[in-house]
Amino acid sequence: MLFLVFSTILVVGFAADPLEPLGADGTQVSVSGLSAGACFATQYHVAHSAEVVGLGFIAGAPYWCAQGSLTTALGACMSSPAGISVSTLVSKTNSEPDIDDPSNMRGDRVWLFGGTRDTTVNLGSVQKTEEYYQSFTDAADIFSKYDMDAVHGFPTEDHGPSCGTTASDFINDCDYNAAFELLNHIYGGLTRPTPGSDVASRGELKTFDQNEFIHDSGSSGLFGLPIVGKRQLLSSWTDYLQASANLYWDTLGAITDFWTGWLPDFGTGDIDTSLPDWTSVLPGMGGGDTGGTDPGTDGTDTGTGGTSSGTGGYSMDSEGFVYIPSGCRGPDAKCKVHVAFHGCKQGRNAIGDTYARHTGYLEVGELNNIIVLFPQVVPDYIKGNPNGCFDWWGYEDANYATKNGHQISAVYAMVQRLLQ
Secondary structure (H helix, E strand, O other), rough: HHHHHHHHHHHHOOOOOOOOOOOOOOOOOOEEEOOOHHHHHHHHHHOOOOOOOEEEEEOOOOOOOOOOOOOOOOOOOOOOHHOHHHHHHHHHHHHOOOOOOHHHHHHHHHEEOOOOOOOOOHHHHHHHHHHHHHHOOOOOHHEEEOOOOOOOOEEEOOOEEEEEOOOOEEEEEEOOOHHHHHHHHOOOOOOOOOOOHHHHHHHHEEEEOOHHHHHOOOOEEEHHHHOHHHHHHHHHHHHHHHHHHHHHHHHHHHHHHHHHHHHHOOOOOOOEEEEEEEEHOOOOOOOOOOOOOOOOHHHHHHOOOOOOOOOOOOOEOOEEEEEHHHHOOOOOOOOOOEEEEEOOOOHHHHHHHHHHHOHHHHHHHHHOEEEEEEEEEEOOOOEEEOOOOOOOOOOOOOOOOOOOHHHHHHHHHHHHHHHO
């Protein structure tokens, strides 16, 4: 028990390397996302439209669609788009004081995708997003693709199951490179990667410390170990208590199975003196539960391909990913910056670096000198975010869709670091 407690504190105390300043081009920043990440990408775009030149949007809902309500998010925004009043969202955008002047969106390039077989986010919600953007940018700058028989997921050229099959990591082989298509629409004239190419290996995919961008508190942790703030410590202890409870019940179940399976059946006189197969009894081992499926876990079990990463404030992971192309190391490189927001159940805690490595962004980034930033969020059961979604309905704070939103402000600080 003492070891587990100390291990929890150490997770809080140590961090990944800081995000590097790379002298990137501040006039060439763009964003994209899938599902909740798409909703969040619109929020970032609208909030910082003076500094964002384009948006890639896959299977999401318009800016401020949820209006601070989870019920609205699950209802009108995802399932019943007839209930989305675009005029209300446009009016909100024009009157919101804590975003850039919406006129800055004029000339921005917007790329939208919705699958015809998506039963998670209704295609109509993506079409409502297009209608929303028609109020702020020119029709010639908007591209939409709504004719693919795709389920809910990120379309790629060669990763995952077929386009019509839901993938566990929500990445699908649709023979369509969405990462290239959206980035090429935003920037124009990009070099298309060859399918199966290993060009991304020329650059570097790195983890970085997200905690320094979360201004929750300047206090220090137990025994003088640095922490981000009260929320991080609370989340770490919550994770510890939850893991302890899971371990208790798993162990109790294993012991019960052991004894009930080994004790002789005195009623029949049939005595079995062999020991039970522990690998079929204990969770996460051998032929039993392969990990990550126990209710109440946060998906960090190694069986899911995720990693135990620790939790920072703002419901964000303690670490994020950044891809640095080989051509972006020089002092005068002035590379573009693209921020890619993952969807629910796609964070580092759930699927490791799969979203970063297999959506196609890295190859496009390497060939076209585009730095790709992958911020990460984590599940937060206390706040009502069990699937690790970016905040697009207000679980984190009331200002979630503005410059003052906790997650938006953290990501903005990350982008500014890359521009230094």
